[in-house]
Each structure stands twice: as C-alpha cells, then as structure tokens.
Amino acid sequence: MKWLDDARWNASASGSLIPGPIFASLAPSSQILTHWLCYITDQQRKWEPVWIYGGQVFAEIVQQYKETRSTQDTLKLLSSFTESNGPRKVDTFKSKQQTLDGKKIAYRPRYGTHMLSISRTLNSLNDFENNIAAYLYANTVFVFRRSSHTDDSYTLRTVFLLSLLSYEGIFTGMTSFHIQREEFIEILERDRQWLNKLLQSEPELEKYYHQWIKNRFIKRLWAAFRDYVKPGSFHEPIFLEALRQAGATQFINMLEQDRKSVLHSLEVPGDLWNLRFFQRLFGDKISSASHLRYYWKRLRAEGRLSDDFYPEQFDMSFDFTPRVCDRRLEYLCPFRDGSELKRLCLGNSGKGQPCPVTRILCGYESQCSLAGCPVVEGVLEDVCSGCS
Numbered sequence: 001m002k003w004l005d006d007a008r009w010n011a012s013a014s015g016s017l018i019p020g021p022i023f024a025s026l027a028p029s030s031q032i033l034t035h036w037l038c039y040i041t042d043q044q045r046k047w048e049p050v051w052i053y054g055g056q057v058f059a060e061i062v063q064q065y066k067e068t069r070s071t072q073d074t075l076k077l078l079s080s081f082t083e084s085n086g087p088r089k090v091d092t093f094k095s096k097q098q099t100l101d102g103k104k105i106a107y108r109p110r111y112g113t114h115m116l117s118i119s120r121t122l123n124s125l126n127d128f129e130n131n132i133a134a135y136l137y138a139n140t141v142f143v144f145r146r147s148s149h150t151d152d153s154y155t156l157r158t159v160f161l162l163s164l165l166s167y168e169g170i171f172t173g174m175t176s177f178h179i180q181r182e183e184f185i186e187i188l189e190r191d192r193q194w195l196n197k198l199l200q201s202e203p204e205l206e207k208y209y210h211q212w213i214k215n216r217f218i219k220r221l222w223a224a225f226r227d228y229v230k231p232g233s234f235h236e237p238i239f240l241e242a243l244r245q246a247g248a249t250q251f252i253n254m255l256e257q258d259r260k261s262v263l264h265s266l267e268v269p270g271d272l273w274n275l276r277f278f279q280r281l282f283g284d285k286i287s288s289a290s291h292l293r294y295y296w297k298r299l300r301a302e303g304r305l306s307d308d309f310y311p312e313q314f315d316m317s318f319d320f321t322p323r324v325c326d327r328r329l330e331y332l333c334p335f336r337d338g339s340e341l342k343r344l345c346l347g348n349s350g351k352g353q354p355c356p357v358t359r360i361l362c363g364y365e366s367q368c369s370l371a372g373c374p375v376v377e378g379v380l381e382d383v384c385s386g387c388s
Contacts, residue, residue, distance in 0.1 A: 003374050004320065005313040007358040007366035009232035016234050017047070018055030020098055022063055028242035029131045030062045032228070033121075035235055036132060037062070039224035040117045040166055041109040053100070054107040057081065057093045065122060066130050071188045074123040075177055084178040090115060091176050112173020116187065119177070121166045123188045124195050133239075136161060137248035142205060144250060151213055154254050155265030159216070159225050160209050164195060167218060216267065217289045223269040226312060229255060229262050266312035268292055277317035280325055281335060281384050319362040328387035332360065334374065337382030345375050 016023070023034060037058045042050045061081050068074050082091040090112055095105040109115060128135035136143070136158060143157045174180050174187070198205055228239035243251045255262060268274055270289040278286040286292050292311045299305045324333060331340050344357050347368075357375055358364040370376050 001313045001316065002309055003372070004316045004358060004362055004364070007355065007364040008316050008319070008362065009230050010364075010366045017051035018059060019052060020056045020059065022098065023055060023059035026059060026063060028238045028245060029133045030065075031238050032235065032242050033065075033125075033132050034059045034062045035227065036162075036166070036224055037118055037121065039220045040121070041114045042220055042223070043110060043114070045110055049107060053105050054093065054109075056098050056105050057095045057107050060095055060097060061093075068122070068130065069126055071123055071126075071185055071192065074119060074126065074188065075181060075184055078119055078122070079177045079181070082177055084176050087176075087179060089175060090173075091178065112175040113170050114173070115177070116170050116174050117166045119184060119188055120170070120191050124165055124192050127192070127196060131242075131246060132162075132165075133242040133246035133248060135165065136251060137243070137246045139199060140248065140250055142199075142202075142209075144254075145206075147206065147210070149210060149213060151265075153261065153265040154258075155225075155229075155262050156213065156216065157209065158251075159221060160212055162225060163212065163216075163218065163221055164198070164208075167221060168212070169194075217270050219269040219271055222267045222312075223315075226266055226269070226315070229259070229266070230312075231259070260307050263312065264307075264310045266310065268311050268314045269318075271315070271318050273318045273321040274315060277314070277321045277325065280387075283385070316362055319364070323363065324361060325387060330384075330387045333384055333386075334361065334380050335382075335384040336386060337380070339380055341380065342375050342378070345373075 018034060018038065023031065026034065034055060038050055038055050041054055061077065064077060068077055081096070082093050084091055085108075090109055092106050092108040094107075098105050109118075122130075125132060125135055128138055139161055143154055143161070145157070146152060169191070174184060177184060198208060227233050227235045230236060240252060240255060243255075268289045274289075275287060278288075278292065286295060289311070292314060296305065296309075296311050323329075330336055332344070333339050334341055341357060344360060346353070346356055347370075353368055355364075355366050355368040358366045374380060
C-alpha cells in the first residue's frame with residue numbers, strides 16, 4: 001500500500017488540478033481557498049468539471065473576494081458570478097474573464113448544501129482577513145491544547161476548525177443567491193455569529209470538538225486537508241507559505257518537525273472506491289474509515305506496524321479499484337498469491353524510465369526504483385479473495 005501511495009505522491013506526478021493564469025497569479029492563501037471551495041463541490045461527480053471548470057471560476061471569485069467585508073458584500077460577489085436556473089434549481093457559476101472553446105466557463109454545483117457551504121465559508125472568513133490561513137492562526141491556542149481523548153491530535157483539531165468553517169450543521173441546502181437572497185442573509189448572519197461565539201468559548205468549543213471526533217469521517221474534508229500536508233503534494237508548499245505569511249509559526253513547526261504524527265492522524269477519505277476495495281480485501285472486517293482506524297491503532301499497539309504506515313495510504317485504492325478490481329484483472333493483483341504482476345516489470349531502474357507496474361495498476365507516473373520494490377523482491381501476499 002505504501003509503495004503505491006509513494007508512487008501517487010512522487011514529485012513528478014504532483015501538479016495543480018486547477019488550470020488557468022488567474023489561479024496561478026493568486027497569493028498562496030487564495031490558492032488554498034480556491035482549492036478548498038472546489039472540494040466542497042466535489043461530491044458524486046467526475047473530477048474534471050469540479051477542477052477544470054469550477055476551479056477557474058472559483059479562482060476569479062477569490063481574486064475579487066479580498067474586497068468583501070459584510071454578508072451583503074459576500075452575497076453581492078457570489079450573485080455577480082452566478083445565474084439563476086429558476087426555483088429549486090442550483091445557480092450556475094459563470095466566469096467573467098475566462099473562456100473554454102470560445103464560451104465563458106460555467107460550472108454548476110450538484111447540491112444546494114454546496115451553495116450554503118461556499119457562502120458560509122466566505123462570509124465567516126470576512127472576520128479573519130478573508131484568509132483561511134489567518135483563520136487557523138487566530139485559533140492557534142485551541143489547536144495546540146490537549147485533552148485526555150485517545151484520538152486527540154493537532155491534526156484533528158485543525159481539521160475540526162475547517163469543518164466548522166464549511167460543513168458543520170449544514171444538512172439541507174439553498175439553491176439560489178438571487179431568488180433566496182433574504183434567506184441567505186438570515187442564515188449566513190446566524191452562522192457567522194454562531195461560529196464567533198463558539199470560538200470565543202473554550203468550554204463550548206472543547207465540548208463540540210469531542211462530539212465531532214466520533215463523526216469526523218467526512219470525505220471532502222479529509223481529502224482537501226490531505227492535499228495540504230502530504231509530502232509531494234502540489235499544495236503542500238503553498239499551504240506552508242500561506243501559514244508563514246499569516247505568521248502561524250507553531251503550525252509550520254508542527255508540519256515540519258512532527259510530520260509523521262500529522263500523517264498518522266489523517267483519515268482515509270472513505271470514497272466508494274475505498275470501501276469496495278476494503279470489502280474485497282478484508283470482507284466484513286473493514287467496511288468504513290472508522291474500522292480501518294480501529295485496526296491500525298490495534299496493530300500499532302501490538303508493535304506490528306512501523307511509523308511508515310498509516311490509514312490514509314489506503315486512498316490509493318481510489319485509483320486502483322476501477323483499474324484492477326472492476327476489470328477483474330486478478331491475475332495482476334499484487335494482493336494475491338501467484339500474481340503474474342512481475343512479468344510487467346521491465347527493469348528500468350537507472351535508465352530514467354517510468355515504472356510500468358504503477359502505471360497499469362493505478363495510472364501513476366513514477367520512476368523505476370528496484371530498492372524496496374515489492375514486485376521485484378517478491379513480497380506479494382495472498383490476502384485478497386479475488387474478483388470472482
């Protein structure tokens with residue numbers, strides 16, 4: 001799992017999913033915010049529209065966002081970038097400056113909850129210099145506080161703050177900044193006051209946090225934060241620079257000096273592909289991200305896992321499952337005894353050539369390296385029951 005995950009995050013494979021000159025021109029904190037808004041809408045749909053279309057439009061919004069201060073300002077900005085599709089239909093975001101195939105880039109989120117999350121995120125950040133890194137820095141004391149909860153960590157506390165910003169308490173959606181303007185104003189003002197009040201009360205914040213820990217497995221939340229801390233990720237150095245510019249020295253020290261602890265606390269996003277992979281490999285023993293966390297803790301306590309392994313690495317199954325499992329290519333499965341996978345190895349080490357195995361299994365472009373390669377070393381184990 002680690003070998004394929006390393007291939008996924010190698011330097012040559014990582015890049016921005018958001019194209020265009022506007023995103024490239026944004027300050028680090030604004031690039032992170034654009035990426036965060038994209039992930040809010042990355043639910044039950046192909047990734048291309050989210051990042052290629054949505055990313056470019058959100059980059060324009062964030063570019064102008066620095067000028068907003070009030071709820072009215074936030075809604076005015078979002079309204080200027082959207083068109084109504086009528087009652088009970090989600091607005092379409094439209095670019096003002098960028099085109100694709102001769103047309104202004106357009107992007108329509110799937111659910112009304114996305115519209116609330118986007119608007120609440122931007123509106124709440126008005127109180128924190130319109131800067132997601134400044135928001136985290138303003139709550140440094142909370143992040144570096146400790147409790148007796150066994151799962152408590154810097155990572156969980158940081159992700160909890162991000163969840164408060166965009167996801168907590170949003171169960172039903174709103175569809176149109178135009179048709180439902182007054183309702184949006186009421187909800188956004190209420191949520192902004194709720195968040196500020198919660199952040200200013202240490203007992204209430206701690207209580208809410210410990211309740212949240214039990215239900216923390218939100219796919220989009222963990223997928224986004226993972227991109228900010230995984231070594232090799234395109235967004236990792238951008239996130240560090242955004243924190244540096246915000247003055248968040250403690251965060252930077254945590255990420256640079258205690259990175260393994262941060263990675264250990266990451267939860268696998270829990271995508272459908274992950275869950276299907278777990279079922280094939282582990283039967284009914286592991287059917288959720290929380291189950292994976294339980295067994296990781298148990299094996300760690302028994303001294304059977306080194307610091308090199310952690311649950312989020314299983315997210316490579318997002319790429320593996322549709323290419324291998326769904327095509328029933330069990331004869332190439334690295335988790336089955338008797339796999340014919342080794343015959344794909346061309347021995348390209350030292351020749352500057354890519355590894356064909358990681359390309360076939362997951363679509364990852366990685367350089368061939370014989371050292372530590374489980375295919376060459378023949379350490380494949382018979383742990384999968386097979387596609388049939």
